[in-house]
Amino acid sequence: MLKHLSLIKDRFNRARNIAADIDTPEKKRQFNQQHFSVAAKRYDLATRAMSLGRDRSWKKQLIATLPQGxxxxxxxxxxxxxxxxxxxxxxxxxxxxxxxxxxxxxxxxxxxxxxxxxxxxxxxxxxxxxxxxxxxxxxxxxxxxxxxxxxxxxxxxxxxxxxxxxxxxxxxxxKPVSLAAQKGQFLLLKSWCGLWGLLLHGDPGIHAYIADSLKQxxxxxxxxxxxxxxxxxxxxxxxxxxxxxxxxxxxxxx
Ligand SMILES: C[S@@+](CC[C@H](N)C(=O)[O-])C[C@H]1O[C@@H](n2cnc3c(N)ncnc32)[C@H](O)[C@@H]1O
Structure with a gap:
């Protein structure tokens, strides 16, 4: 039980410190490769859940903006x-x-x-x-x-x-231009995506990464x-x- 709690504590600490893992191009490339090899397991479900089912429609709208035929x-x-x-x-x-x-x-x-x-x-x-x-x-x-x-x-x-x-x-x-809006967006994404990382992978950092990558x-x-x-x-x-x-x-x- 204690071991389990300490693992969860470690993961919360890591989720708080992602910025340091992606602060140079080489670190970010390595982080991404490792990160997405783990996120792959539940990637599609996570994308649908975090976007409240909207992701598919945004992607269809992207295709619709392209020259047709x-x-x-x-x-x-x-x-x-x-x-x-x-x-x-x-x-x-x-x-x-x-x-x-x-x-x-x-x-x-x-x-x-x-x-x-x-x-x-x-x-x-x-x-x-x-x-x-x-x-x-x-x-x-x-x-x-x-x-x-x-x-x-x-x-x-x-x-x-x-x-x-x-x-x-x-x-x-x-990312919005105003610093206040940036802070609000960071906190919202860190907690919303962190929650889905915790629910789907037992690791908030898996999706809280979105907030840190946006900060950069x-x-x-x-x-x-x-x-x-x-x-x-x-x-x-x-x-x-x-x-x-x-x-x-x-x-x-x-
Ligand atoms: C958030 S996922 C997006 C996947 C897909 N485009 C979607 O909309 O669902 C980001 C993807 O970027 C890939 N990726 C990260 N760094 C990359 C790089 N330097 N070159 C190519 N792919 C990369 C990851 O492996 C991952 O599959």
Whole structure:
């Protein structure tokens, strides 16, 4: 009993100190790989629960913002269990779709669900894909940019991989500009996501990580500036859930 209590105490302490585990790109990359290999076990359930069932509809809205029809080459970054990759495969039955992720346990979930002949999953770091420049018409990422070890590097990689005139769409938590709102959002996410980490994994840190990764992430205005600095044009953006999440559509000029 005492051993059990001390394990829970350790996990609460770790959940409080996640920031120190992700404060350099290399630490964050390693943390993510280890973290998502554990989170994979109940990932889909956790995503539905934490979003109160809204996540699926946000992802469908992301696909609806993309140019319709044609035979595009599509890449879904940080695909996880593949939700967006499957929606892309449905939306572009004569296109080609690749889902990419760093964590084999997450990719395994996606591969088990895959019945599409024009959809493949590959294991790679989204900032160093090794793919040819100008290969993709469409790039997507849900909860991808915030998980990047180095945000500037991933934005540059997206810019490099897109064909001129190509589109990228992102869905992620959106950090407000005011410090008071940032604090409120941090506390809300730390407790709400921590609660689901505790219920589903016996470890609050598993999902409380969302709050810490957002703390390191630029606020929504600075994110838009960084997107512009990487040579991509932000052409549409909308927010959900009282501004907690943002869907953004960007285009590479050409
Ligand atoms: C919160 S999950 C999002 C999964 C999926 N896109 C979704 O919306 O459900 C974040 C994913 O990012 C992946 N990831 C983290 N760092 C990565 C990196 N450097 N390169 C590729 N994938 C990465 C993790 O393995 C994990 O599957």
């Amino acid at each position: 044609g035979t595009p080459n599509c890449l879904d970054l940080a695909t996880g269990s593949g939700d967006l990759a499957f929606l892309l495969a449905q939306a572009y039955p004569t296109g080609k779709v690749i889902g990419l992720d760093l964590t084999t346990e997450m990719l395994q979930l996606a591969k088990e669900r895959n019945n599409y002949h024009h959809l493949d999953f590959i294991c790679a770091d989204m900032a160093i894909t090794g793919m040819a420049a100008g290969s993709f018409d469409i790039i997507t990422g849900s909860y991808a940019l915030r998980n990047a070890a180095d945000l500037g590097a991933i934005l540059n990689e997206i810019q490099r991989l897109l064909k001129p005139g190509g589109h990228a769409a992102f869905l992620d938590f959106s 992430f630029p606020d929504r205005n600075n994110l838009h500036l960084l997107i512009g600095e990487s040579g991509l044009d932000l052409i549409a953006s909308r927010r959900f859930y009282a501004g907690m999440l943002e869907l953004s559509l960007v285009r590479k000029s050409g």
